[in-house]
Amino acid sequence: MLREIRGGLPQEPVAVKEMPFIVKGAGVFLIGTLISSGLKYLFEFLVARRLGPSGFGVFFLGLTVFRLMEKVGPLELNQGLLRFIPIRKKEEETARVGAIISAALRVSIFFSAILSVFVFLFATPIGHGFFHVSSLGLVLKILSLSLIFSVVAEILAFSLQALGAIQYRVYFRLVLEPALGIIIVLFLFQFGPSLWAPSIALTGPFLLSSFLSFWFLKRFLPVQLIRRRAEPEEVKELLAFSWPLFSASLLSFLLYQVTPLMFGYFRSTQEVGLYAAALRTSFLLLLTLEAFNSVFAPLISDLTNRGELKKLEVLFKVITKWVFSLSLPLFLILTLFGREVLGLWGKRYQQAFLCLLILAAGQLINCATGPVGYMISMSGRPKISLANTAATLGLNIFLNLLLIPHSGVIGGAISFALSLSLVNLARLIEVWLILKIHPYRADFYKPLLAGFISFLITLELRKHFFLPGDLLRLVLGTLALGVIYSLFLIGLGIAEEEKIILVKIREKLSLR
Structure with missing residues (x-):
């Protein structure tokens, strides 16, 4: 292998060119993700300790509904930007890059505004009628007011990432927003424990983040190009790619969030709080996978567009091994010291230890398959991604209906971990059948x-x-x-x- 690489065969450009770029970008994103995850974890940790499992469960339900709104608002056009901006940039079509960004902003703002008004008007019926928690309505009303700013910040941040400036997404979305949220919630908690304090603390940072993202985007594209209207064909192309991805992404989001929502319907808010603490802790395993995915996704699009599958195969194998190697010790730490980790949230959260182990096992399998989901979607096959996630979500809901009413948090954890493992197994098989590539060495x-x-x-x-x-x-x-x-x-x-x-x-x- 070493002689082959030095001899100039296809592996050499991967080692010399693409991989340093990936690691450099992933390093920036990983550092930002580590900081962001730590800050978000601290934010929810502070809220959980201040409000207790029941109060934290109410807030987490509201936060889950808001994250669903954030997912629906941009219609997954941010992922379309990751595919088309690198291609247009390679072809030196700067004007078309600006038009794509403009189209994504206009469409996402329109849908976000409609969604925000709807949730604000029906916040009380959602909270009291569906989840049987009247205090949830206040949380939903406050969070719905910030939706447009959050969606704009997301579109602009992904535009910067697609242009090769991922550091700005790290600075604003991953670091600034949660850091400012912690400062605000600590200040508001001085007036006593309340649900409105963490809800307000999440809204302010979105406005600042969207403003800063737009300011720095102007360094890459003149304002007149960002304001340029896209041709109908460009909008159709963007929507045609993003719509199946949106459906798949929405279903994937629900795969992660349908369990706490079903807890809110079938069980108590205290169990929602316990499950949320375990779920958030299990997400620590995803740090390296998300970091490499963020930089690898545009390269998948570029390499498949150029037909350089040998490069793609080498990168896929190396990245998967590195992601698993970095994630495994985190899983072992949670296995040995999960009770201690949950104890930091409060003694009452330690009863979710078994739930944490099950969820962490599912995430470890997720990491062991590497960026397999992006291998399908970013190679131009979003409909397959949609079919995968739809089937898995259906299985997850079915298992939740069977297990949650009788087994509580343990049943929900089993349902989620099993569903996540099966979808990744299916993706591995599909990548092999389609591209004749697998991630293992x-x-x-x-x-x-x-x-x-x-x-x-x-x-x-x-x-x-x-x-x-x-x-x-x-x-x-x-x-x-x-x-x-x-x-x-x-x-x-x-x-x-x-x-x-x-x-x-x-x-x-x-x-x-």
Whole structure:
């Protein structure tokens, strides 16, 4: 393999050109995602501790409905921007880039305005009539007022990402918004615990984020191009690509959120709060996958458009191994110290430990399949993505109906983890049938072996050496497992092509 790469066969351009770009962009996004996830986790942690499981459950239901509005508003045109802007940029059609952004903004603002008015007017019936929680109406009314600004900020941030400036999406959407939200909620909680405090804290940052995103977009495109109306054919092309993706994305969102919504209907708000704490904690495993997906998605579109499937295959394998290698230790930490993590939310949240383990197992399988979902959608097959997610959502709802009324949070966790695992298995099979590509290499066993050994050693250390106290045990255990895992993973060896990629990345960074 090493001689092949040095000899100029198709793998060399991947190692020398695309992979440093991916890692650099993913590194920026990963750092931003780590900060963002930490800030969002802290925000919900503060709300959960202040309001308790029941009050947090009410707020989380409102937040889930609002996230659904955020998903519907832009009609997934942001993903269409990730596909078409790189293509137009390669073809040096700057005017058409501006027209695409303009079309996405106009359409998304129109639909968001309609949705915002509808939810504001029917907030009370939704809260009292469907979820049987009258206080939910106030949360929905406050959040609905910020929808347009949130959607505009999202479209502009994805435009910047598609133009190669992912750092601005990181700065504004991932860091500024949650940081400002924490400051506001801490201030408002000085007046006492209330549902309106976290609801208001989420609204203000969207306005500032949308303004800053537009300001920096002007550095890449003149204002007159952003205001340029797109040709009908361009709008149709954007909608034709985005609409199936929107349906798939909406169904995928519901796959993640239908369980807490069904908890709100069948069970108590306290169980919603417990499930929400476990679900949010399990999302920590997705950090590396989301980071690499954000940069890899436009490259899938570009490489498939140019027919360079060999490059795509090498990237797919390397990225999947790296994502899994970085996600596995997080899963092991949650397995060993999940009670301590949930205990930080409050002692009452520790009863969701088994729920957390089940959800984390589903997310680990998700990470083990890599960016397989984007391999289908960004290669120009959004209808297949739609069919996959629709079938999985149907299965999830069916399992929820069977399990949630009788088994509570455990039943909901089983339903979600099983559904997520099955859809990723189906995607793997489809990618192989369509592109003749799979994400696994012969050395994929190395992180598994390193993880197994580090788990056993840390388990023994936990039994005999770690001091009592949730926080101290969590910190020491995390450090021990991280060091042991890293040493064993490095000791098992790094593949030759990965060494070349790492050398090129280091050379690229040293020149800056």
